[in-house]
Every structure is written in structure tokens, then in C-alpha cells.
Amino acid sequence: MLDFAIFAVTFVVFLIALLIYFYPTAPPKATTVPGVAPSDPVKGNLDEIADAGSLHQFLVKLHAEFGDIVSFYYTDQLCVSIASPELYKEHQAVFDRPPLLFQLFEPLITADSIQYANGADGRKRRDLTDRCFGFQALQNHVAVFNKISRELVEKLSDCPPNEHIPLRSTCLDTAMKGITITSFGDFFQDDKALSDMRRDYDHVWGDLESRLGGIMPEPGSNREKEFDEAQERMQNAIRQAIKQRRANPADQGQEIFLDVLLRANYPESRLLADAITYFVGGFHTSGNLFAWAVFFLTQDEKVQEKLADHVTKIVGKTGDVTMDHIADMTYLRQVLDETLRVSVLAPFAARVQDIDVVLGGHVIPKGTPVVHALGVSLWSEKTFPNPEVFNPDNFSAENVKNRHRNAFQPFGFAGRRVCPGQQFAYKEVAIFLAWFVRAFKISLVPGQETEQVFGLVSHVANKNGGDVWLLVERR
Numbered sequence: 001m002l003d004f005a006i007f008a009v010t011f012v013v014f015l016i017a018l019l020i021y022f023y024p025t026a027p028p029k030a031t032t033v034p035g036v037a038p039s040d041p042v043k044g045n046l047d048e049i050a051d052a053g054s055l056h057q058f059l060v061k062l063h064a065e066f067g068d069i070v071s072f073y074y075t076d077q078l079c080v081s082i083a084s085p086e087l088y089k090e091h092q093a094v095f096d097r098p099p100l101l102f103q104l105f106e107p108l109i110t111a112d113s114i115q116y117a118n119g120a121d122g123r124k125r126r127d128l129t130d131r132c133f134g135f136q137a138l139q140n141h142v143a144v145f146n147k148i149s150r151e152l153v154e155k156l157s158d159c160p161p162n163e164h165i166p167l168r169s170t171c172l173d174t175a176m177k178g179i180t181i182t183s184f185g186d187f188f189q190d191d192k193a194l195s196d197m198r199r200d201y202d203h204v205w206g207d208l209e210s211r212l213g214g215i216m217p218e219p220g221s222n223r224e225k226e227f228d229e230a231q232e233r234m235q236n237a238i239r240q241a242i243k244q245r246r247a248n249p250a251d252q253g254q255e256i257f258l259d260v261l262l263r264a265n266y267p268e269s270r271l272l273a274d275a276i277t278y279f280v281g282g283f284h285t286s287g288n289l290f291a292w293a294v295f296f297l298t299q300d301e302k303v304q305e306k307l308a309d310h311v312t313k314i315v316g317k318t319g320d321v322t323m324d325h326i327a328d329m330t331y332l333r334q335v336l337d338e339t340l341r342v343s344v345l346a347p348f349a350a351r352v353q354d355i356d357v358v359l360g361g362h363v364i365p366k367g368t369p370v371v372h373a374l375g376v377s378l379w380s381e382k383t384f385p386n387p388e389v390f391n392p393d394n395f396s397a398e399n400v401k402n403r404h405r406n407a408f409q410p411f412g413f414a415g416r417r418v419c420p421g422q423q424f425a426y427k428e429v430a431i432f433l434a435w436f437v438r439a440f441k442i443s444l445v446p447g448q449e450t451e452q453v454f455g456l457v458s459h460v461a462n463k464n465g466g467d468v469w470l471l472v473e474r475r
Contacts, residue, residue, distance in 0.1 A: 030078045033362045035062065035071030044073030050215055054454035056347035059083070059373045069360040074101060079369045080359070081348075083376035085383075085406035087360050091351060091370060092406070095122065098352035098369035104211045105456070107231055108204055108280070112273035118352075126420065128264055129278070132183065132257040133424040139323060141182045145428050146320040148177050149435035156440065156472050164445050166467040167294060168459060171432075172287035173198060178428050179282030183257035184275075185248070187241035197237050200230040201280070209455030238276045278421075285345065286425040288459045290432050292343040293336060295460050295468065296390045297437065298444045303392060307335055308437045308475070317438065321431045332430055334392040340378075340410040342390045344458050346419075347375035349412040374410060375454070383407045438475070445469035 038044040045058070052058035059081050062070045068084040077100055082091065096118035109115055114125045131137065152174055156165065176198060180188035188194050207217070207227045217224040242258065250259050257278060261271055297304040310331040315321055326332075339345070349372040356366050364370065379387040383403065384394055393399065395408075411419035419425075436442070444450075449463040462468050 030365060031071055031080065031362060031368070033069055033071040033080050033360075033364070034066040035080075036073075038073035038076065042076060044075045044077065046075065048072075049074075054209075054347070056344065056373075056375045056454040056458075059348070059371065060376055060379075063373060063376045069362065074369070077369065078365070079371060080362075080364055081371040081373045081376075082360065083373040083380075085377065085404035088372060088377075088406040088409065090359055091372070094351040094353055094370070095119075096352050096354075097122075098350050101350045101369055101371070105208055107227070108208060108234070109277045110235075110269065110273040112267075112270045113277045114274050115277055125274070129257065129260060129274070130420050132260055133421050135423065138423060138427050141178075141424075142323060142427070142431070143320070144181050145178060145431040146435075148174060148181070149321075149432050152432070153435055153439045157474060159472070161473075162471060165470040165472060167470040168288070168291040168461070168467050169198075170470075171291035171294065172283065174432060175283040175287030175290060175428065178286065179279060183282060184241050184279065185245040185256065185258055187237075187244045193237060193240075197234060200234045200237075203227070203230040204234060205280075205284070235272060235276060238272060238279060242271065242275060281419075281421055282424070285419070285421070285457055286429050288457055289336070289339060289343075289345055289425060290429045292345065292458075292460055293339040293429065293433050294436065294442060294470065295444075295450070296339055296342065297335075298442050298470070300390060303335070303390070304437065304442065307331060307433075311434045311438050315434060315438065321434045323427070325434070326427060326430045329430065329434065330397075331392065332434060333426075334395040336426065336429060336433070337395040337408065337410075338390055338392045341384070341394065341408065342378075342388065343452070343460075344375035344378055344454065346410055346412070346457060347454055348373055372412065374412070375458075377407065378410065380407075440472040441475060442473075443471045445471055 036045060036048070039047055049055055049058045052061060058072075059070075062072060062081065063083045068082060068087055070081050070083075072079055072081070079101075082088065097115070099116045102115055105115070106113075114122065114129075117125050152170075159165070173194070176188075176194060180194065188197065204227060207223070211217075217227065242262070245258050246262060249262075250256060255263075258275065261274055264271075266274070297307065311329060314328050315325050350369050351372070352367060352369050353364075354366050357364050359370065377383070381387055409418075411422040411425075448468060450468055451461055451463045453459050453461045460468055
């Protein structure tokens with residue numbers, strides 16, 4: 001009997017051990033950060049992101065429910081998102097970017113892009129190129145920005161009365177001229193080369209932002225084929241610009257961004273990757289900033305007239321805009337800052353560390369992407385009263401003085417990883433906008449419904465599809 005009892009107990013223990021082996025207890029939660037569990041073991045929360053419309057809109061809902069620090073899954077990877085000035089401050093020294101959240105853009109900029117370069121390699125490559133967009137370089141570019149602005153004003157002045165002007169297309173074309181003339185040599189001086197590049201860019205970028213929202217192309221589909229063809233044409237155009245610059249090197253002291261890359265003796269794959277990365281980055285953000293600024297001015301005639309008077313008083317009714325003028329045009333800076341805020345131009349940034357860290361009182365496992373939900377904090381009622389209303393007085397000296405410095409960092413944080421073109425974009429668009437409001441009274445073609453489209457960069461669009469139509473009238 002005793003032998004039977006011993007056997008029975010041993011057998012039960014054996015069964016329990018088997019159950020533990022084959023059906024282990026649930027693993028501990030990967031983080032104590034509040035948030036949502038993955039709805040799919042492979043896709044994580046990608047379906048919810050797609051349903052929300054974009055990653056930004058998904059994060060808006062997530063932070064509204066769980067607070068300033070939240071967690072979710074992008075594919076099977078745990079991610080954490082933060083959305084407060086205090087949490088940004090805790091994380092502002094982190095340099096490395098998580099490749100996962102930007103991998104969808106790899107077909108355009110390739111895996112060798114500086115976008116994916118971390119650690120010492122990333123810092124070295126930033127050291128090489130940052131000065132191409134610094135204060136001294138911008139002083140050399142001011143004449144180019146003025147020339148482009150003058151040509152735009154002359155072109156629009158020749159349009160028949162009540163001509164419908166495509167807002168975003170016009171602004172993107174203007175910004176594309178800015179980056180190509182200042183940084184890429186003569187290849188894109190050809191209007192056809194520039195217009196072909198814009199056409200292919202629109203196709204590729206629109207498709208990539210759809211993927212960021214969780215809408216992927218079917219393998220072998222026409223969508224995938226058309227994307228690949230447009231992407232290849234874009235990369236070939238950059239290859240041609242590189243080839244032409246090699247054949248026609250700059251004189252001593254006249255080097256531009258592309259010359260700096262060429263002198264670095266990068267492998268061809270890296271040269272192409274960084275050239276196309278800076279090409280897209282050099283006009284995409286600034287072109288949409290210009291478009292949003294013009295759009296918001298059409299929505300508020302008082303602000304539009306105040307800005308036109310401000311510009312004319314400082315710059316004059318004619319003549320070029322100088323760097324000193326830009327420094328003196330404080331209200332124009334308020335308009336641009338409020339444009340960046342309300343448009344949520346750059347909805348998020350992201351960083352990653354290879355060690356466990358504490359953030360907001362929670363342990364963040366190493367390798368966890370941390371999203372800086374910039375768009376969420378830019379529309380925070382705690383910081384900006386009536387956050388969805390365009391009001392340049394939000395950036396008056398008095399209001400700025402009383403605000404946490406990290407409450408408004410639209411180009412991101414993390415020191416040397418902040419957007420390298422932020423001053424380029426500010427100065428360029430300041431000149432474009434100063435010329436524009438000094439020359440024209442602007443309004444939208446009546447009867448349009450517009451919407452805010454969120455992606456890696458937000459843009460204004462017509463709800464019926466396509467561009468927003470603008471009317472200009474000479475002052």
C-alpha cells in the first residue's frame with residue numbers, strides 16, 4: 001500500500017512537471033508601462049494603427065486613455081511612447097534611432113541611409129554633413145532663396161485673374177528648387193528633370209505613408225510594380241546628379257552638400273543612400289511647412305494682414321530678404337512656429353538604447369523603441385489653450401517665457417540627432433513666405449473641404465482628393 005502511495009505521488013508530481021513544461025505560466029509583462037496588448041502575434045497593433053488612420057492618430061487615442069507614457073506593439077516588437085515635456089527631458093540625450101519604425105522607408109532611401117546609422121558611425125556621418133546646413137552655409141543660400149521667391153511671385157503675377165493655383169504642389173516645387181540648387185548642382189536645373197522627380201516622389205511617398213498606416217501592397221501586385229518603377233526612376237535621377245557633379249567639380253571654396261559627400265569617398269551604395277535621404281528631407285518638410293503656413297493665413301485674414309504689414313515694415317515693399325531681416329521679423333517666426341504646432345508637421349520621432357533604462361519611473365527593456373509623440377504634446381490643452389486653433393500669439397515672448405522649453409520642439413530632441421535641416425527649413429520658408437504675403441492677398445477657392453493628412457510628415461489635402469486650390473490677388 002505504501003509502495004502504491006509513493007508511486008501515486010511520484011506520478012502526480014511527474015504530471016505536474018509535464019504540465020509546467022508544456023504549458024508554462026504566462027511570462028511576466030514585458031513592461032509596467034500601461035498600454036495595449038498585441039491584437040495579433042505577428043502584426044502586433046498594426047490593425048489598430050490602420051483603423052485609426054495613422055500612427056499619430058493611434059497615439060492620440062492611446063495617450064488619451066493611458067496618460068503621458070504608454071506601450072503598444074509595432075509588429076511583434078514592444079514600443080513605448082512618451083508625450084510630455086518632462087519625459088522628453090529624461091530622454092533627450094539619446095542618439096540612436098530604432099530602425100524598425102523607419103524600415104518601411106528603406107525601399108526609397110536604402111538600408112545604407114544615414115537614417116539607420118547609429119552609434120559612432122551615425123555621429124561621424126552627421127559631423128560630416130551638418131555644416132552644409134549650418135549658419136554659414138545658409139548665408140550663402142539666402143540669395144538663392146530670394147531668387148526662387150522672386151521667380152514664384154513673377155510667375156503667379158502673370159496668371160489670369162481668379163486662376164486656381166495648386167497650393168501644396170506649388171509649395172513643394174518651390175522647396176524642391178531650394179534644396180536642388182543649393183545642394184545638388186546643375187542636374188535639376190532642367191525643369192523636366194525636376195517635374196519628373198516630383199511626380200515619382202509623390203507616388204513613392206504616398207505609398208510609403210500608406211504602409212506606415214498598416215496598408216501594405218500585395219506581393220506581385222500592380223501597386224508594388226508601379227512603386228518599384230517610380231522608386232528606381234528617383235534613384236536613377238540622383239545617380240545622374242552625382243555623375244554630373246563628379247564631371248563638373250566645384251571650385252575651391254564653392255563646395256556644396258553633394259561635393260562634401262563625394263569627398264568622403266563613400267561606397268557608391270552609401271553615397272546614393274545619403275544623397276537621396278537629404279534630397280527628400282531637404283524639401284519635403286519645408287515644402288509642407290510653406291503650404292501649411294499659406295493655408296492657415298487663408299483661414300485668418302487678420303493674421304494675414306498683420307503679417308503682411310510686419311514684413312513690409314521690416315523688409316520694405318520690394319527688395320530681397322536678408323538674414324538680419326529674418327532675425328527682426330519676430331511675428332513671422334511666431335506664424336511659422338504656430339504653423340508647425342497646429343499642422344503637427346512632424347508627428348513623431350523615435351529613439352532606442354541597447355541597455356535597460358528607467359523612464360517615467362518604469363523600466364524600459366533594452367532595444368525597446370521609444371516614440372516621442374510630438375504631435376500629441378503639441379496639441380496638449382495643458383500647454384496650449386484651444387490647441388486646435390491657429391493663434392500665433394501662442395509664441396509671443398511672454399507666452400514662450402512661461403512654457404517648459406521642451407513643450408515645443410517640432411524638429412525633435414536628442415542633441416546631435418535633431419533634424420539637421422531645421423535652420424535650413426526655417427530660413428528658407430521665412431524668405432518664401434515673406435515674399436508671398438508681401439506680394440499677394442491670398443484665399444482659398446470657395447466650396448472646398450480640406451483635411452489634415454498625417455504620415456511621417458503631415459500635409460493639407462482636399463477631401464475630394466488632390467490638392468487644395470488657392471486664389472492670389474496682387475497687393
